[in-house]
Every structure is written in structure tokens, then in C-alpha cells.
Amino acid sequence: xxxxxxxxxxxxxxxxxxxxxxxxxxxxxxxxxxxxxxxxxxxxxxxxxxxxxxxxxxxxxxxxxxxxxxxxxxxxxxxxxxxxxxxxxxxxxxxxxxxxxxxxxxxxxxxxxxxxxxxxxxxxxxxxxxxxxxxxxxxxxxxxxxxxxxxxxxxxxxxxxxxxxxxxxxxxxxxxxxxxxxxxxxxxxxxxxxxxxxxxxxxxxxxxxxxxxxxxxxxxxxxxxxxxxxxxxxxxxxxxxxxxxxxxxxxxxxxxxxxxxxxxxxxxxxx
Numbered sequence: 001x002x003x004x005x006x007x008x009x010x011x012x013x014x015x016x017x018x019x020x021x022x023x024x025x026x027x028x029x030x031x032x033x034x035x036x037x038x039x040x041x042x043x044x045x046x047x048x049x050x051x052x053x054x055x056x057x058x059x060x061x062x063x064x065x066x067x068x069x070x071x072x073x074x075x076x077x078x079x080x081x082x083x084x085x086x087x088x089x090x091x092x093x094x095x096x097x098x099x100x101x102x103x104x105x106x107x108x109x110x111x112x113x114x115x116x117x118x119x120x121x122x123x124x125x126x127x128x129x130x131x132x133x134x135x136x137x138x139x140x141x142x143x144x145x146x147x148x149x150x151x152x153x154x155x156x157x158x159x160x161x162x163x164x165x166x167x168x169x170x171x172x173x174x175x176x177x178x179x180x181x182x183x184x185x186x187x188x189x190x191x192x193x194x195x196x197x198x199x200x201x202x203x204x205x206x207x208x209x210x211x212x213x214x215x216x217x218x219x220x221x222x223x224x225x226x227x228x229x230x231x232x233x234x235x236x237x238x239x240x241x242x243x244x245x246x247x248x249x250x251x252x253x254x255x256x257x258x259x260x261x262x263x264x265x266x267x268x269x270x271x
Contacts (some may be wrong), residue, residue, distance in 0.1 A: 065084065068205070076174065077177070080139045091103075110129075128147070198250065198271060199248070208241070253268070255268060
């Protein structure tokens with residue numbers, strides 16, 4: 001019942017619109033997004049972000065390979081040269097500077113276990129080692145027998161690069177092995193006489209420096225080139241390859257040439 005001095009105000013009810021499934025899904029998505037943003041802001045504020053990258057010593061891109069001698073090759077007694085290829089790494093002289101990512105130098109090893117302790121300088125307890133920034137090193141007076149040759153990438157302070165980056169090849173140093181280096185350039189060999197011991201196991205490193213021109217090295221009994229002793233693969237320059245063959249057991253003067261360009265020739269002397 002309403003008093004005469006009072007006005008009756010009828011409550012106003014505004015019906016809410018009915019939400020379809022799409023509207024409910026949209027609202028739920030917005031709520032989840034807001035919660036995720038808030039959680040990320042809190043994590044950043046209180047230090048729950050990603051772990052810091054270790055300083056200086058680690059890289060996953062550096063690589064080293066031994067290009068010569070090949071694994072299980074026979075090489076001559078005496079001086080043995082190891083040639084390597086290094087990628088994604090800068091070689092710098094170790095002068096006491098701090099370690100820096102992506103730079104350091106090489107340790108060459110002869111008959112030595114490759115060091116793996118990341119907190120100690122990579123100095124083997126046995127065998128030989130040498131510090132270098134060169135892509136080759138010659139071990140002198142290597143005796144006949146089985147040997148292993150290794151090279152390792154290390155930091156400025158001589159500790160091993162992590163992850164470990166090295167390569168090892170096993171070779172046979174043969175008292176009857178002979179190494180010959182010969183180059184073709186401007187359609188001419190740099191040697192006109194090759195001399196090897198009788199019956200020697202010859203390893204011939206052939207470097208063709210003539211761009212786009214095919215050459216090879218072949219050995220025959222004489223200049224007629226009828227009876228072959230060894231015929232090397234023909235390669236187009238610039239490129240290199242390694243030939244291996246056995247020299248004749250009978251001493252004498254034989255003949256070598258490029259089969260593609262026979263005017264490139266010389267004496268192959270067996271002593």
C-alpha cells in the first residue's frame with residue numbers, strides 16, 4: 001500500500017542480451033590473453049626469464065678437418081705435414097688475452113691423446129704438441145711405424161673449445177714411401193724430373209692451377225706411352241688430388257706426362 005505523500009517508482013529492469021556461443025568464446029579468449037600478459041609481466045619483473053648465455057668459451061659452429069694426410073694413408077719417413085681446414089672460427093695469436101667467442105688457435109698433436117678437460121690447458125701428458133695459428137704444421141723426423149695425427153681448436157687461454165672440436169687421423173709412416181709434389185700451371189709442370197727409390201710406395205700430390213683446363217699425371221715405360229705404369233685421374237683446375245702407386249722395382253729412366261697435353265712431360269727416374 002502506498003502512502004498518499006509518496007510517489008511510486010516502478011523499478012526498471014533492462015534485460016541483458018542473450019550471448020551466443022561465439023560471444024562466449026570471444027570473452028573467454030580475451031580473459032585468457034589478459035592472464036597470460038599479466039603472468040609474463042610478473043615473470044619479467046621477478047627475474048624468471050631465460051637463463052643467461054655463458055660468456056665467451058662456447059660455440060656450436062666451429063669445425064676443423066684434416067685434409068692431408070688422409071686417414072690410413074702411407075706417408076714417407078721423415079717430415080710429415082698435416083694440413084687442416086677451419087670454418088666458423090678466427091685464428092689469433094695467444095698473447096694472454098681473455099677468451100672470446102669464435103676466436104682462439106690450434107693445437108697440433110703427434111701420438112698424443114686429445115685433451116678433454118675444459119678447465120685445464122689442452123696440454124697432453126704424452127706425445128708431441130705445438131701451438132699454432134697456421135693451417136698446416138710439419139712434424140720433423142717422424143720414424144717408421146703407426147702414428148696418429150690430431151688437431152684441436154682451443155680458446156685463447158689454451159683450454160679446449162666446448163663442445164670439443166678436433167679431428168684425428170691414423171697413418172702409417174713407411175720407410176719405403178715417397179712423397180712427390182707436382183703442380184700444373186700455364187699448361188706446364190713445375191718439374192721436369194721426378195726421382196723415387198726403386199719399388200717405392202709413391203704418394204703424389206697433384207695441384208692443377210689452370211682454371212677450367214683438364215690435366216693429369218701418368219707414368220709410362222717410355223715416351224711412346226704404350227706401356228703404362230700408372231695413369232692418374234684427369235681433373236679440371238683449379239683443383240687438386242692425391243695419387244698413390246708403386247714405382248718400378250727396376251732402376252732406370254721412365255717417362256711421365258699429362259695425357260691431355262702430351263707436351264707436358266718429363267723423366268721419371270727410379271734409383
